[in-house]
Amino acid sequence: MRTTTNGIILALRPHGEHGAIVRMMTPEMGLQAGYVRGARGRNLRPVLLAGNQVVAELSSRTEAQLAQASVELSHSRAPLLQEPLAAAAIDWACALTATGLPEGQAYPRIFQALEGLLAAIEAAPSASGWGAAMVRYELLLLAELGFGLDIARCAVTGDADDLVAVSPRSGRAVSRAEAAPYAGKLLPMPRFILEGGMASWHDILEGMALTGHFLLRDVITDRAVTVAEARARLVDRMKRAAGN
Known part of the structure; x- marks a missing residue:
């Protein structure tokens, strides 16, 4: 399963050494969670702030599996x-x-x-x-x-x-x-x-x-x-x- 959607970043929970589970609100699929690699790194940290709007690509093998997510900033409220x-x-x-x-x-x-x-x-x-x-x-x-x-x-x-x-x-x-x-x-x-x-x-x-x-x-x-x-x-x- 793979989908691309607009999203509003809501929350971030550290997971693993550098990644995080990000929760975002989307227009068609509601609340979605995804694992973002390098979420706490220098490049993504300012992107994954609550209130920021992003374009996210979510992919997973099954509906029950936590999606892997990649995000691109579309509007910052930092x-x-x-x-x-x-x-x-x-x-x-x-x-x-x-x-x-x-x-x-x-x-x-x-x-x-x-x-x-x-x-x-x-x-x-x-x-x-x-x-x-x-x-x-x-x-x-x-x-x-x-x-x-x-x-x-x-x-x-x-x-x-x-x-x-x-x-x-x-x-x-x-x-x-x-x-x-x-x-x-x-x-x-x-x-x-x-x-x-x-x-x-x-x-x-x-x-x-x-x-x-x-x-x-x-x-x-x-x-x-x-x-x-x-x-x-x-x-x-x-x-x-x-x-x-």
Whole structure:
């Protein structure tokens, strides 16, 4: 089996003396892993950075065998790694994708959304420019994995008007009137999640708190402590940038 595909580098794990197992997101085949010879050498080390886009050739004798991979850089995001907030965002988005998705299943919407998110981070390293996109990416990943939030209508009345919160247990939206008696027990839902558009720092942090609750409960389990830490670093840097 041999195939050539575009890919976004997500993670790298050293294997052997000089090689590494590289995990990448592809548009047609979803999450793919491959062994790259010389991955930790001078030439390939800057290529195999999380967030970089590559053209990869994957080959294996059987579907069950780990593929051998050769990669060629198509777009580098290495300069962003010098920006603490942008670097934390790339680290988290790639770690979430690599950890949350099963291998070998196509998720074209997630590939497109991740590509768009990384481009937004590159265009505006301040989270005020891409924070809303990060929240939407996390919501999409939850939905694609079967943990999507039911936020189109109020869980109590069935109405679609004035939705302001989400139940932390059911993931269903709650209207302002119905949420009032439960202040402090529900997760605030910023308006941009339903209406689109830009978001304030306050809205972005509320959105991150909302998606974070369900990601940490349903997707990022206890065995993925380092991944949860990556998200904590991002949120902490967002709060600092917001002046909180």
